[in-house]
Amino acid sequence: MSQEKYQLLVETSTDMIFTVDLKGNFLFVNKAFKKNLGYSKEEINKINGFKLVHPADLARVIKQFSMLLEGTAVDNMEYRYKTKKGSYIHILNNASPIFDSQRNVIGAFGVARNISRRKRMENELQKAHAELERRVKERTAALLKTNKKLKKEIEERKEAEDKLMESEKKYRGLVQNANDAIYIITSEGFKFVNPAFEKLTGYTSKEVCSKGFNFWDIIHPDDIKLIKGREATRRTGKEVPSRYEFRIIAKDRNIKTVEAATVGIGKKGEVKVIGILRDITERTHAEDALRESEEKYRDLIENISDVIYAVDKNGVVTYASPVVKLLFEYSPSDIIGRPFAKYIYKEDLPGSTKAFQKVLEGQNTTGEYRIVTKSGEIRWVRTSNRPTFKGNQIIGAHGVLTDITERKQAEESLKENEEKYRTLIEQSLQAIIIVQDFRIVFANNAFARISGFTVEELLALQPEKVKAMVHSEDHALIWGRFLDRMAGKSLAQHYEYRGIRKDGSVGWLEMYANQINYKGKPAIQAAILDITERKQAEEAQITQSQYNELRAEIWKKASDPSLIEEIDLIQNLLGTVGPVLDVSRASYLRFAPERNAYVTELQWRKKELGSSLGEDISFDIAKLFFGRNYIEIPKDINKIIKIPGLRQTVKLYISSKLKKHHIKSYLVLPYGDMNNPKGLFTFSEQKKDKKWSELEKLILSEVVNIVSLRVEQTNADIKIRASLREKEVLLKEIHHRVKNNMQIISSLLSLQSRNVKEEQTRETFKSTQNRVRSMALIHEFLYESKQFAKINFEEYIRNLTSHLFYSYGTTDSEIKFKINIKDILLDINTAIPCGLIINELITNSLKHAFPDSQKGQINITMRPLNEEEIQLTVSDNGIGLPEDVDFRKTESLGLHLVTILAEDQLKGTIKLDRKGGTKFQIRLRAGR
Numbered sequence: 001m002s003q004e005k006y007q008l009l010v011e012t013s014t015d016m017i018f019t020v021d022l023k024g025n026f027l028f029v030n031k032a033f034k035k036n037l038g039y040s041k042e043e044i045n046k047i048n049g050f051k052l053v054h055p056a057d058l059a060r061v062i063k064q065f066s067m068l069l070e071g072t073a074v075d076n077m078e079y080r081y082k083t084k085k086g087s088y089i090h091i092l093n094n095a096s097p098i099f100d101s102q103r104n105v106i107g108a109f110g111v112a113r114n115i116s117r118r119k120r121m122e123n124e125l126q127k128a129h130a131e132l133e134r135r136v137k138e139r140t141a142a143l144l145k146t147n148k149k150l151k152k153e154i155e156e157r158k159e160a161e162d163k164l165m166e167s168e169k170k171y172r173g174l175v176q177n178a179n180d181a182i183y184i185i186t187s188e189g190f191k192f193v194n195p196a197f198e199k200l201t202g203y204t205s206k207e208v209c210s211k212g213f214n215f216w217d218i219i220h221p222d223d224i225k226l227i228k229g230r231e232a233t234r235r236t237g238k239e240v241p242s243r244y245e246f247r248i249i250a251k252d253r254n255i256k257t258v259e260a261a262t263v264g265i266g267k268k269g270e271v272k273v274i275g276i277l278r279d280i281t282e283r284t285h286a287e288d289a290l291r292e293s294e295e296k297y298r299d300l301i302e303n304i305s306d307v308i309y310a311v312d313k314n315g316v317v318t319y320a321s322p323v324v325k326l327l328f329e330y331s332p333s334d335i336i337g338r339p340f341a342k343y344i345y346k347e348d349l350p351g352s353t354k355a356f357q358k359v360l361e362g363q364n365t366t367g368e369y370r371i372v373t374k375s376g377e378i379r380w381v382r383t384s385n386r387p388t389f390k391g392n393q394i395i396g397a398h399g400v401l402t403d404i405t406e407r408k409q410a411e412e413s414l415k416e417n418e419e420k421y422r423t424l425i426e427q428s429l430q431a432i433i434i435v436q437d438f439r440i441v442f443a444n445n446a447f448a449r450i451s452g453f454t455v456e457e458l459l460a461l462q463p464e465k466v467k468a469m470v471h472s473e474d475h476a477l478i479w480g481r482f483l484d485r486m487a488g489k490s491l492a493q494h495y496e497y498r499g500i501r502k503d504g505s506v507g508w509l510e511m512y513a514n515q516i517n518y519k520g521k522p523a524i525q526a527a528i529l530d531i532t533e534r535k536q537a538e539e540a541q542i543t544q545s546q547y548n549e550l551r552a553e554i555w556k557k558a559s560d561p562s563l564i565e566e567i568d569l570i571q572n573l574l575g576t577v578g579p580v581l582d583v584s585r586a587s588y589l590r591f592a593p594e595r596n597a598y599v600t601e602l603q604w605r606k607k608e609l610g611s612s613l614g615e616d617i618s619f620d621i622a623k624l625f626f627g628r629n630y631i632e633i634p635k636d637i638n639k640i641i642k643i644p645g646l647r648q649t650v651k652l653y654i655s656s657k658l659k660k661h662h663i664k665s666y667l668v669l670p671y672g673d674m675n676n677p678k679g680l681f682t683f684s685e686q687k688k689d690k691k692w693s694e695l696e697k698l699i700l701s702e703v704v705n706i707v708s709l710r711v712e713q714t715n716a717d718i719k720i721r722a723s724l725r726e727k728e729v730l731l732k733e734i735h736h737r738v739k740n741n742m743q744i745i746s747s748l749l750s751l752q753s754r755n756v757k758e759e760q761t762r763e764t765f766k767s768t769q770n771r772v773r774s775m776a777l778i779h780e781f782l783y784e785s786k787q788f789a790k791i792n793f794e795e796y797i798r799n800l801t802s803h804l805f806y807s808y809g810t811t812d813s814e815i816k817f818k819i820n821i822k823d824i825l826l827d828i829n830t831a832i833p834c835g836l837i838i839n840e841l842i843t844n845s846l847k848h849a850f851p852d853s854q855k856g857q858i859n860i861t862m863r864p865l866n867e868e869e870i871q872l873t874v875s876d877n878g879i880g881l882p883e884d885v886d887f888r889k890t891e892s893l894g895l896h897l898v899t900i901l902a903e904d905q906l907k908g909t910i911k912l913d914r915k916g917g918t919k920f921q922i923r924l925r926a927g928r
Helices: 003-012 031-037 055-069 116-166 172-177 195-201 221-235 281-303 324-328 346-360 405-427 445-451 455-460 463-467 472-486 532-539 544-558 566-581 619-625 637-641 649-660 694-753 759-784 793-807 828-849 893-905
Strands: 016-020 026-029 074-082 088-099 105-114 181-186 189-193 243-249 255-264 272-279 307-312 317-320 365-372 378-390 393-403 431-436 439-443 494-500 506-518 521-530 585-592 597-605 616-618 631-633 665-672 677-685 815-821 856-864 869-876 909-913 918-925
Touching: 003 694, 016 031, 031 074, 031 088, 055 074, 055 088, 055 105, 088 116, 116 281, 181 195, 195 272, 221 243, 255 281, 307 324, 346 365, 346 378, 346 393, 378 405, 431 445, 431 506, 439 455, 439 463, 445 455, 445 521, 472 494, 472 506, 472 521, 506 532, 544 566, 544 694, 566 585, 566 597, 566 677, 566 694, 665 694, 677 694, 793 815, 793 828, 793 856, 828 856, 828 869, 828 893, 828 918, 893 909, 893 918
Parallel strands: 815 856
Antiparallel strands: 016 026, 016 105, 074 088, 088 105, 181 189, 181 272, 243 255, 255 272, 307 317, 307 393, 365 378, 378 393, 431 439, 431 521, 494 506, 506 521, 585 597, 585 677, 597 616, 631 665, 665 677, 856 869, 869 918, 909 918
């Protein structure tokens, strides 16, 4: 890579690049270093690097610098650097020692990145977490309120049920339309059920009242003992509670919780009972949710980042949440029973005392004051206080304390920054104005210099005068966009226009504009640069559009696969740029080591010029070109001849060449460096004094860079292909060996299980063997596959299920198996846990879902939900998982393993559907 390219990369890098000597003095810094710290080149050269390091980080930096001086590179050095403004930024630095030719350390080279924004984002993340905690608290309060309302509704409904039972004979119509299930039962069975009973159980009145209907069929097996016990107690003459709860199994096999109320209505000695069943399934769930919510609320109070506290009428602390330890450095037991005023900063005590009196008068208050911690540190807190009532009497106060020390410090810093920015804007070389209602409401001194007006004159200009400061041909551009931007339209921020100065002269201006809110009203803020000189120079040189077209053509030629040889590529590029740059000749002089000189290798020239120049340059003379991006001759001839140690013959040689060939402009760009000289690109003009624009120099530099990149790319491609082939062979061998090792483990488990007599232990061996097999299949597929990054999951699942069916002696005639997985490719990190999940769920179905040789079907479906997630569904139509079994809390290792793999490793969610069998739906993140 050429020297100029290295320099371009260094200067345009967003990372801070620098070198220091053995004492830490800066030898070189790039633009990013200056931009981040604010020091000029002259200032930074006078500063020792250790003086910029934050005092708290200095010892660590010195230690790491000592490692550099010992010849060891140091990575990920994180510390703070002081800017010119006096503030500190966080940087992440990688540094390497610089050696001389004898491998002595003579300095250090560093590449640092400003990570202050990342640090701020971490702080913002903490604030977002606090906001989430607050919202959870609000939601918890709302849920408690809803639960209270629900309890009240339940009580009201119970009262209505009592009245309904008393009026049963008179209000038959009400019974038929009641929401609660009502029935009459005798020793012979059901005699009456209302429509609500039919809806609750799913059985029709005809089915329930038939002789073949068994009352115990709808009672949950675990609750039969409860009901029979009540009957036995009643027969002994003892009273039993008329209301009780139990579970029923509806016709659709759904389990519901009901509350029963029964009363005997038969004659003495006759069994005849009227009963009411109320579906309280949702209420039961709500009560469970309420208990969970109360526990969560209590946990939030104990662990919330803000301090929850309570005081009595005398200001004595009666409660403080545990987090008070972090803020005050006192434990709750240290504070409870003591006056809260003891911990308030002396100067803020009168104000906080006055606010406390308002709370005792029944007002809610908020405020900010300082507290003194156990160690004597002063911290700012924000408090929100409410009165505590007992009946109608105020007995104290309770509230929340939030630590706002960092916010207060940030506010003070913001005030200081505002003053600094105001000074910078006023002294800035870049013009800054704010326009509101076509009037200039703010302008700095730089804009006054550009426009010719004073700042006072600019602020006094009427709207028509302000509009007249823009050239009439640019009114639509400037003032049209002004109106569109004020209307909220999204527009480009950057554009150029012609401005009219106070003396009537026209100048080109470059503007960056955006809408802001200024003193409560929308306005446009613009940063303006005077580009008149640049525009005048561009008009005489290659235009931006020509530059873009030429650059595109250069890269098109560089991408031409037919131009494999370096010499062909150079010839094409010279023929491309020569005509556009309007030069007489474009030449490439190749370095010939045997002659220790540069000789003309390729050349493009205008037809009317006749024969070639036949240029050649001695190596001694060419040395002066290296270390520079380019040399202009004769413009830089005086600089060249002043180079120390250069022979006087150089001036005569160059002068004779220029005179002989009538060259008026001559530009030289070196290709390679002094250690590896490759050639020189020369561009000469014989008819006029050509002024080389920055765009033209960029084009020529790009030509050199392209040639260098293509050569490096060709060499790198050869090395990469060889390395890739070597790594593919190695990776394939690794997968083969892992597969063989897992098969050995599986075989050992199989051999060991033959000596085990207990059925449960043998089953454990078989399950473990199947899990090992599921992982070994992954490596077998990768070994046989042409691509090592992805696995065809459909083919893998078919192999896995075939093995499981064989392992459990199951045939297709007994249990059907259906797979719906198409075009799903997974990486190994996702495929292995997915395979284990499917192994466990299919094993569970084969073992438990189809007892007594029952026939059925197992389905596996996998489909993508979006670019990052897939949904895996494993279902069967067997007897289903019992309602009282929680798969997350079961003692089954298989289901426990499914939960860990899906939720913890794959960051997914699991949904269980018990209708018509068992269906597990797993939504997970997948590397595809």
